[in-house]
Amino acid sequence: MKKSREQMRRNVMQRIPNVVQQTVMVAIERQPAMVCDxxxxxxxxxxxxxxAAELMEHVVALVASEQPGADRAYLRQQAFQAAAxxxxxxxxxxxxxxxxxxxxxxxxxxxxGGWSLWIQxxxxxxxxxxxxxxxSFANGCFVLGVVIDGHVCRYKTCEQERREQQAALxxxxxxxxxxxxxxxxxxxxxxxxxxxxxxxxxRAPLFREDLEAYxxxxxxxAVLFAEKLQTIDELIRWSxxxxxxxxxxxxxxxxxxxxxxxxxxxxxxxxxLEQPEMIMEMPGAMAPLVGSNAYLPxxxxxx
Numbered sequence: 001m002k003k004s005r006e007q008m009r010r011n012v013m014q015r016i017p018n019v020v021q022q023t024v025m026v027a028i029e030r031q032p033a034m035v036c037d038x039x040x041x042x043x044x045x046x047x048x049x050x051x052a053a054e055l056m057e058h059v060v061a062l063v064a065s066e067q068p069g070a071d072r073a074y075l076r077q078q079a080f081q082a083a084a085x086x087x088x089x090x091x092x093x094x095x096x097x098x099x100x101x102x103x104x105x106x107x108x109x110x111x112x113g114g115w116s117l118w119i120q121x122x123x124x125x126x127x128x129x130x131x132x133x134x135x136s137f138a139n140g141c142f143v144l145g146v147v148i149d150g151h152v153c154r155y156k157t158c159e160q161e162r163r164e165q166q167a168a169l170x171x172x173x174x175x176x177x178x179x180x181x182x183x184x185x186x187x188x189x190x191x192x193x194x195x196x197x198x199x200x201x202x203r204a205p206l207f208r209e210d211l212e213a214y215x216x217x218x219x220x221x222a223v224l225f226a227e228k229l230q231t232i233d234e235l236i237r238w239s240x241x242x243x244x245x246x247x248x249x250x251x252x253x254x255x256x257x258x259x260x261x262x263x264x265x266x267x268x269x270x271x272x273l274e275q276p277e278m279i280m281e282m283p284g285a286m287a288p289l290v291g292s293n294a295y296l297p298x299x300x301x302x303x
Contacts, residue, residue: 009028097131106118119153119154133149205297225265226272228252235266264282283295
């Protein structure tokens, strides 16, 4: 039995994610015959929420096919404005652009409040300018969507962003694995207690890929500080100097220190001078940021 358009419409609206329902409703109102093709899309395409942006692209393409000469960038902009990016928790910022700097592959934009972001060229060719209205959608530290004067610069779902971040992490881990021989050579140059410390951490899954280079750096600097300063009193006095004065005393100190790496390197240096075996009990260098479980085998981790 052939389905009526109303049956098709109900089937479409029942199956699509909430995130694209408004866009689809508008499309059906403007082009009633489109419901037949939309019905085919939802029966053949995944309607899971994490695929919402992909489904929206199908809708945009369908609308464009029904309107010869339609501007796809404009249609995508309309779709973006008609529905939220996805159902994830997002922060929405609306502001005026106060500074625009043209770079090689896009723009550096500063807006009200002193914040800034970088965008690539806008798909429809629009050029941002001082005074433009900016709307951005963020999830934590990730900017998922940017609209300037109604022109969509980019949009992603939270799930798309997670997949991209995971893919980037896997690429970085693969590059790090190629450097393991360099890590091993650096570890062998460290005093025995530091070697044992790192080998203990190597029992943890992905320690070598994600945390080992950071740990080696801190241990190397700790050994340097201890050997140069030789006493705990000198180490404490030196650690309280400004960086220029510290460099005069220890020229080999790295420029790459954060507060965390410098603080722990000084702590390990003090233990090396006073109680070397206690170095084995100190948490991993990045534990304040990632937690202690990251340095333990799975079976020893706390809940």
